[in-house]
Amino acid sequence: MSIFEYAPAPESRAVVDIKESYGLFVNGEFTSGAGTAFKTVNPATEEVLAEVAEADASDVDRAVKAARKAYDKIWGPMPGRERAKYLYRIARIIQERSRELAVLETLDNGKPIKEARDVDVPTVAAHFFYYAGWADKLEHSGYGTTPLGVAGQVIPWNFPLLMLAWKVAPALACGNTVVLEPAETTPLTALLFAEICQQADLPPGVVNILTGAGETGRAIVEHPGVDKVAFTGSTDVGKAIARAVAGTDKKVTLELGGKAANIVFDDAPMDQAVEGIVNGIFFNQGHVCCAGSRLLVQESVADEVLERLKRRMATLRLGDPLDKNTDVGAINSAAQLARIRELSEAGEAEGAERWSAPCELPTSGYWFAPTLFTGVSQAHRIAREEIFGPVLSVLTFRTPSEAVEKANNTPYGLSAGIWTEKGSRILDVAGKLRAGVVWANTFNKFDPPSPFGGYKESGYGREGGRHGLAAYLQGGQA
Numbered sequence: 001m002s003i004f005e006y007a008p009a010p011e012s013r014a015v016v017d018i019k020e021s022y023g024l025f026v027n028g029e030f031t032s033g034a035g036t037a038f039k040t041v042n043p044a045t046e047e048v049l050a051e052v053a054e055a056d057a058s059d060v061d062r063a064v065k066a067a068r069k070a071y072d073k074i075w076g077p078m079p080g081r082e083r084a085k086y087l088y089r090i091a092r093i094i095q096e097r098s099r100e101l102a103v104l105e106t107l108d109n110g111k112p113i114k115e116a117r118d119v120d121v122p123t124v125a126a127h128f129f130y131y132a133g134w135a136d137k138l139e140h141s142g143y144g145t146t147p148l149g150v151a152g153q154v155i156p157w158n159f160p161l162l163m164l165a166w167k168v169a170p171a172l173a174c175g176n177t178v179v180l181e182p183a184e185t186t187p188l189t190a191l192l193f194a195e196i197c198q199q200a201d202l203p204p205g206v207v208n209i210l211t212g213a214g215e216t217g218r219a220i221v222e223h224p225g226v227d228k229v230a231f232t233g234s235t236d237v238g239k240a241i242a243r244a245v246a247g248t249d250k251k252v253t254l255e256l257g258g259k260a261a262n263i264v265f266d267d268a269p270m271d272q273a274v275e276g277i278v279n280g281i282f283f284n285q286g287h288v289c290c291a292g293s294r295l296l297v298q299e300s301v302a303d304e305v306l307e308r309l310k311r312r313m314a315t316l317r318l319g320d321p322l323d324k325n326t327d328v329g330a331i332n333s334a335a336q337l338a339r340i341r342e343l344s345e346a347g348e349a350e351g352a353e354r355w356s357a358p359c360e361l362p363t364s365g366y367w368f369a370p371t372l373f374t375g376v377s378q379a380h381r382i383a384r385e386e387i388f389g390p391v392l393s394v395l396t397f398r399t400p401s402e403a404v405e406k407a408n409n410t411p412y413g414l415s416a417g418i419w420t421e422k423g424s425r426i427l428d429v430a431g432k433l434r435a436g437v438v439w440a441n442t443f444n445k446f447d448p449p450s451p452f453g454g455y456k457e458s459g460y461g462r463e464g465g466r467h468g469l470a471a472y473l474q475g476g477q478a
Contacts, residue, residue, distance in 0.1 A: 009324040011113045016103045018188070021051040024059055024211060025194035027066035028204025034058045035212065040187055043110035044321050044330040044365040052187050055210035057219045060179070063208040064225040067150045067177040070205030076147055076175050080136035087132035087172060089200040094125040097196065101189060105161055106321045108188040110330030110366070111284050113322050123446060124165040130448035131173035134469060138174065141466055144475030147175035148251060149227035151472065152220040156233045157183035157332050158287035164190055166463045167230050168207060174472035176228065177206050179220055184213040185333050218244070226250060228472065232289070235457045253461025253471045255289065255453060257386040258414030260435065261407035262292030262443060266301045268419035272441060274308045280417060280443035282316065282370050285329055286390040290415035292443055294383060296403050299396045306374065306394065313357040313370050328390060331366040340368050340389035347373045347382035378409055386412070400425065404432045413455030417443045
């Protein structure tokens with residue numbers, strides 16, 4: 001029994017006013033959609049939060065025309081220092097409404113409130129502040145100062161508001177206008193962002209938010225009036241987008257899946273490494289494209305690492321995402337939970353040994369206990385396919401060269417982690433890893449000035465930093 005008894009610390013829902021139904025945000029106004037409506041639910045309780053309009057091809061056409069007009073008449077010709085004022089204003093409003101945004105993100109996505117409050121929303125504001133600073137300095141970017149035009153952007157459900165910021169902020173700073181589709185299961189913070197655009201007096205048509213599902217995203221990607229496509233999501237959808245835009249003049253950036261290796265050497269700072277392993281795979285329920293889902297441990301310390309890791313996993317608190325003490329929230333949807341279960345069962349069927357943290361799962365909602373597999377080979381599905389959930393595959397290695405070989409033995413190349421006290425080893429191994437981001441003695445650290453993106457089937461192009469401007473300027477290479 002612990003010294004301190006657990007006491008729930010729930011965040012109030014009263015700060016958020018969720019409407020019964022939401023329309024589309026086109027040309028600065030909320031309008032009804034031509035398609036059917038769909039429901040968005042709280043994954044922790046399966047409670048219906050709101051009914052949301054589904055945009056069809058005619059709605060997409062209307063939004064693209066509004067974005068084109070705003071680009072030609074207002075936003076494109078506007079001096080960078082004037083565009084910056086709007087981005088700064090948006091960033092400040094996000095800070096002012098941070099609690100409201102965090103609660104809404106948690107309700108719609110299922111992630112713990114402390115993650116939405118302390119990580120997601122502050123980083124969203126930071127991205128708008130950062131790119132506001134670039135808006136009048138584009139001549140120093142190395143990519144020129146000429147925007148592309150209308151950007152069609154499709155974002156995923158794992159970091160709904162943060163992915164919006166990663167895409168909208170650089171696009172606006174460079175002088176482009178935006179037609180964005182949030183994920184079907186997490187549209188609410190994007191719709192609240194539309195209200196923030198109104199509050200900031202952003203000119204009509206500069207940002208348009210179209211809710212919907214796969215057909216809506218396809219219509220945006222394939223619309224002839226869209227000059228640039230930005231997508232974050234699954235590799236399969238990314239490949240379909242690449243095929244759809246082949247032969248056109250559209251610029252494309254794709255940030256796709258990952259199967260990151262988190263490499264722990266025998267001289268790693270063990271307590272720090274265990275925290276990094278936990279953060280790398282169980283943060284946001286493992287719904288992270290750069291999650292450290294493959295743990296590579298040097299053989300001589302594997303038993304010690306596993307013992308410490310299991311002890312730490314047993315302390316993770318799973319439950320109500322609005323409780324400020326919660327470490328692991330709900331899986332985002334029934335479909336995603338089914339995939340996590342399927343791959344976990346495949347791991348057991350292929351001979352890996354499963355261990356799950358002892359925790360009681362709520363009776364309603366979508367839940368999966370933090371889980372690790374030992375005895376994993378590189379041929380196992382759980383070592384090759386992206387699970388996108390709180391499931392860790394543990395493999396061992398003996399030499400640095402073996403670690404590099406195993407880490408690179410994947411079709412993905414988004415991120416990796418290295419844990420060792422030797423700076424020379426960090427530099428040597430990092431240089432050999434085919435991953436867009438390599439963290440040393442930490443994991444899942446993000447900063448607006450730092451570029452993020454992958455190799456191979458993890459996509460191409462970079463988001464964040466000066467490099468993130470390339471995708472939205474005529475002189476960029478993306």
